[in-house]
Structures are given as structure tokens and as C-alpha cells.
Amino acid sequence: MTLEPQAVPGAGLLPQEPRARLLRCTGTREETANVKTFMLEPASGDSFGWLPGQYLTLNLDMPRGPVSRCYTISSIPGQGLEITVKALxxxxVSNWLHANLGPGDVVQAHGPLGRFTPRARGEEAPAEPPRYLFLAAGSGITPLASITRALLENPAPVDAVLxxxxxxxxxxxxxxxxxAIPGTSGIRVELVLSTGSIPTSGVPRxxxxxxxxxxxxxxxxxxxREVFAxxxxxxxxxxxRMLDAAAFDPLLLHVESFEISAHTPGLVPPRCAGTAMFEVEFVRSGRRIQCPADTFVLDAALAAxxxxxxxxxxxxxxxxxxxxxAGSVEMNHAGGIRPREIAAGKILICCSKPTGDLVIDA
Incomplete structure (x- = not known):
């Protein structure tokens, strides 16, 4: 999916390159019993744009040490900067945010990041409105809420089902x-509840x-339809599986999930006989570790x-x-790094395996 520069609805701001930012909390809003929206603003007083569906990485100093977590920007520029967090x-981290982050508090963030967003539309109107299907479960609604809000702000016709x-x-x-989304908007919302009665929204079932x-x-x-899930x-x-059974083109599917993968970071799998072992030097930490060729650098670092x-x-x-x-790696990322960053010598250590000895600025 190609991202093109575009004006963000309601703000006239172009999406910014990701960078470190200090954000100040200006207020909170309860969404459900365990979901809260945090209203933020740049502490510097400037403003920045983002694409609907992008996210921020919060870098927090927790009692047990620094941690980072990703949270979708659920709003669009012009409506203020908001993230919506479910206390798991x-x-x-999510419980700490619910209990501690309030008006006046400042957090470190990096972003905006992510490619989970529809393509920019050209100036000429298409022959027919773009067709979207948005599939969300639980707090997975947050990026799709941002995308839906952007579509509602855009006067161009659209055919979308959520x-x-x-x-x-x-x-x-x-x-x-x-x-409250009007039927004339071109966006239809259907709630799928596993228990309880269906409210008066969408098709009764x-x-x-x-x-x-x-x-x-x-x-x-x-x-x-182009599907965002x-x-x-x-x-x-x-x-x-549902889409495969419906003869759906997988190239039209875009997915996002911030849940931690099944492997446990910090646990290095047993090394097979004959697997090469390389030295990794972390310059700022002043540490040198051993990392097998079949192990992600992050796992080896956390284990050490x-x-x-x-x-x-x-x-x-x-x-x-x-x-x-110094050195080289085999990296298989999922969009968290840009080609020009790779060309400049950046890597994501969570998905990089060494192909020789490494020196990393970390």
C-alpha cells in the first residue's frame, strides 16, 4: 500500500516524519469501564499531522525501568491528538496510564508511525466511490475510528462498512x-455482539x-472491497480464513495488531549444532554479548x-x-522502518539476525 502526502481532514496539515516528541496530557475521557481516551498536545506548542490509522510509541519511565508501548491515534488533526487505551x-503499562496519566503530565513519544491507512485520493473523482470493509474486535476499533472520522470529514463519496x-x-x-453516524454518510456500522441483546444499530440478529x-x-x-482489519x-x-473462503484477493487485505507475538522476548532458543555465534557490541550500554546466527538481536540482548x-x-x-x-544483519520487518532509514544504516533489532559481528549504537 503506497502512502502519498495528503492534507489531513480538518487541519490542513501534512503528515509528519516520525520523530521524538514530548506530549502533555490535557484531559481524559472514560469510554467504557476499562477504556480511557487521553487527550494530548505537543509540549512545545507546535502541531503536527498524521495519517488516519497511524500510531505513537510511548516511551515511559516505569518503576521497574523504561518501557515502550504502541497506541493508535484515535483522532484526526483538527479534533486534537488523542489515544484510546484499554486497561488489560x-x-x-496500560494500567499505569489509567491510574497515573492526567492533565499536566508529560510523556515521551515517537511518531507518527504506521501504514495502516487508506491510500490518498487523487484530485479527480473516481468513477465510483471507494469500497471499504473495516473489521474490528475490541480495542482494535481505535485505528478504524480514526479512519472513519477522516472519511466523515471528507466530502468525497465513500462506500464503507464497519x-x-x-x-x-x-x-x-x-x-x-x-x-450517530448518519446513513447518508456512505458508512454503515454493524455491531457484532457475542452475548447480550443487539442495540438499535445495524441489522438485528x-x-x-x-x-x-x-x-x-x-x-x-x-x-x-478493500479490507482493513x-x-x-x-x-x-x-x-x-473467512476471506479465503470468500475468494477474496489477499492483496486487498491490510491488518494491524499490537499484541505481543507468541515467542517470549529475552528467551534465546537452544542453538543447533553448527550454528554460528557472533559478538554484538552495544556502544552506549558498554556491553558485549554473544548472539547466535538464528536468533534475533533483541532476544539475545534481553536474555543478557x-x-x-x-x-x-x-x-x-x-x-x-x-x-x-559495523556489521550486517538479515532483517525481516513489518513496516516499522523506512527504506531511507535502512539506507542510512538503521535496523530494527527485534527482527534482525546477525550475519557477522555487530556494533550497535544502543
Missing amino acids: DGGP LYSVHGVADVIFHRELR APGRLDREMLLELVPDVAR CGPPDYLAAVR GVPVASSCTLGMCGSCKSSLL
């Missing part, structure tokens, strides 16, 4: 806003999870107790971006 069971899966009515984030039959009932022309890994895996910033571990967020001063 056992989630140290299928939002949650456990019950009390778990619907942005409930009032979603229900019995509670249940989204499956292929429901998908085709609600969106018969799914194969003709965000939610937990299990949900996204189910979405892929080297303090390095990281978040998604999927090559998406850019938190672990570092300058490679």
Missing part, C-alpha cells in the same frame, strides 16, 4: 459516536461471533540483561530502531 488484565465485534454492549468503544456466513450476509460484495491475533487469523527499548517485537512499531555502526 495484568498489563503494567463490522465491530465485542463481547457485550457495555464493551462498545465510541458507542454513542458510532450510533441473535448474539454470536462473526463467521463466514454472517460476513457474507452483512457484506455480500466483500470480494470487491485490526484486533487480537486469533481474530485476525479467523478473518483471514542489556537494557534496550522495545515494544511490539514484530518489526512494526520502530521502538527498537538503532544505528548499525
Whole structure:
């Protein structure tokens, strides 16, 4: 998916290159019992633009040390800078934000980041409105809320369907806003509840999870739409199966999930006999470690107790971006680094395996 510079609806701002920023909290808003929106502004007083669906990486000094987490910008410029965070069971960062971040507090952030956003439209109107299908589960609604808000601000016609899966009515984030979307907007919202009664929004149906039959009932022309899906890994895996069964073109599917991958960072897998071992020097940390050729540099660093910033571990967020001063790696990222950054010697250590001895500015 190609991103082109475009004016952000309601602000006249072009999306900015990602960089470090200090953000001040100006207020909070309760969305559900465990979801809160934080209103932010640049502490410097300047402003910046972003593309609908992009995110920020917050770098926080926690009691147990520095941590980084990715949070979608749920708003669009002109409506203020907002992130919407769900307090997860056992989630140290999300619960800390809910309990501690309030008006006047300042946090470090990096961004905007991400490519989970529709293409910029040309000046000439297309022969027919673009067709989108937005699939969200739980807090996966946040980037799609931003995209939906941007479409509502754009006068150009659009044909979009949002299928939002949650456990019950009390778990619907942005409930009032979603229900208020007019039918004349070209955006149709359908709530899919696994339990409880369906509110007066969308097509009445019995509670249940989204499956292929429901998908085709609600969106018969799914194969003709560009799909943006965000939610937990299990949900996204189910979405892929549904779309495969519907003869959907996988090139029209864009997915995003910030859940930590199944592997546990910091645990280096047993080394197979004959696997090469390389030395990795972290200049600023003053540490040298050994990293097998089949192991991600981040995993080896955390296992050795080297303090390095990281978040998604999927090559998406850019938190672990570092300058490679010497050596070479095999890197398989998921959009968290730009080609010109790679050309300038940057790497993401979470998805890079050494092909020789390395010297890293970290």
C-alpha cells in the first residue's frame, strides 16, 4: 500500500516524519469501564499531522525501568491528538496510564508511525466511490475510528462498512459516536455482539461471533472491497480464513495488531549444532554479548540483561530502531522502518539476525 502526502481532514496539515516528541496530557475521557481516551498536545506548542490509522510509541519511565508501548491515534488533526487505551488484565503499562496519566503530565513519544491507512485520493473523482470493509474486535476499533472520522470529514463519496465485534454492549468503544453516524454518510456500522441483546444499530440478529456466513450476509460484495482489519491475533487469523473462503484477493487485505507475538522476548532458543555465534557490541550500554546466527538481536540482548527499548517485537512499531555502526544483519520487518532509514544504516533489532559481528549504537 503506497502512502502519498495528503492534507489531513480538518487541519490542513501534512503528515509528519516520525520523530521524538514530548506530549502533555490535557484531559481524559472514560469510554467504557476499562477504556480511557487521553487527550494530548505537543509540549512545545507546535502541531503536527498524521495519517488516519497511524500510531505513537510511548516511551515511559516505569518503576521497574523504561518501557515502550504502541497506541493508535484515535483522532484526526483538527479534533486534537488523542489515544484510546484499554486497561488489560495484568498489563503494567496500560494500567499505569489509567491510574497515573492526567492533565499536566508529560510523556515521551515517537511518531507518527504506521501504514495502516487508506491510500490518498487523487484530485479527480473516481468513477465510483471507494469500497471499504473495516473489521474490528475490541480495542482494535481505535485505528478504524480514526479512519472513519477522516472519511466523515471528507466530502468525497465513500462506500464503507464497519463490522465491530465485542463481547457485550457495555464493551462498545465510541458507542454513542458510532450510533450517530448518519446513513447518508456512505458508512454503515454493524455491531457484532457475542452475548447480550443487539442495540438499535445495524441489522438485528441473535448474539454470536462473526463467521463466514454472517460476513457474507452483512457484506455480500466483500470480494470487491478493500479490507482493513485490526484486533487480537486469533481474530485476525479467523478473518483471514473467512476471506479465503470468500475468494477474496489477499492483496486487498491490510491488518494491524499490537499484541505481543507468541515467542517470549529475552528467551534465546537452544542453538543447533553448527550454528554460528557472533559478538554484538552495544556502544552506549558498554556491553558485549554473544548472539547466535538464528536468533534475533533483541532476544539475545534481553536474555543478557542489556537494557534496550522495545515494544511490539514484530518489526512494526520502530521502538527498537538503532544505528548499525559495523556489521550486517538479515532483517525481516513489518513496516516499522523506512527504506531511507535502512539506507542510512538503521535496523530494527527485534527482527534482525546477525550475519557477522555487530556494533550497535544502543
